[in-house]
Amino acid sequence: MITPCNDVITSFSAILIRIRKHSGKPTVRLMLVETAKTRAVYERFGTWGQCERWLASFMSSSVAKNKLVGVQKHLGRKNLAIIVSVMVSRCQLECLGFPRADCC
Numbered sequence: 001m002i003t004p005c006n007d008v009i010t011s012f013s014a015i016l017i018r019i020r021k022h023s024g025k026p027t028v029r030l031m032l033v034e035t036a037k038t039r040a041v042y043e044r045f046g047t048w049g050q051c052e053r054w055l056a057s058f059m060s061s062s063v064a065k066n067k068l069v070g071v072q073k074h075l076g077r078k079n080l081a082i083i084v085s086v087m088v089s090r091c092q093l094e095c096l097g098f099p100r101a102d103c104c
Contacts, residue, residue, distance in 0.1 A: 007089050011035045012042075014083040016051060018075050028075070030054065031101070032086065032093065040090070042098040048072060054096055058088040 012032040019027045028051045034040040044054070052072070056064040067083065075081040 007091050009087050009089050012086045012088060014055060014086045016071065016075055016081045016083075018079040019045075020079075032088070032098065035085075039102070040100060041102040042090075042093045043101040044096075044098050048075070054098075055083070055086070057096070058086050058092070 012034050015031040015033065017029040017031070019029060025047050027045050028048050029043060029045050030051045031041060031043045044050075046054070052068055055068060055071075059067070071081045071083060
């Protein structure tokens, strides 16, 4: 039985972790942790450019550009950055290919 997609917008914290590689562009692990109720966790790995596009699709364009420039600089210095209050629906996450990481 197929369950309908829940379009409720939920608040997540976005945690970005830069993973160093021996060659090529560094990979970034993007984890989205729900800040209410179930504490669902979604994650994907990609380049900074991919993460930037995913995050920009969740945020308004004016906020995204300013915030993401700062996040990229911080990620370059500390290998870890956190964005609080990213508003997105679980359907949108699933459509962008974010699997739920806290399930078996």
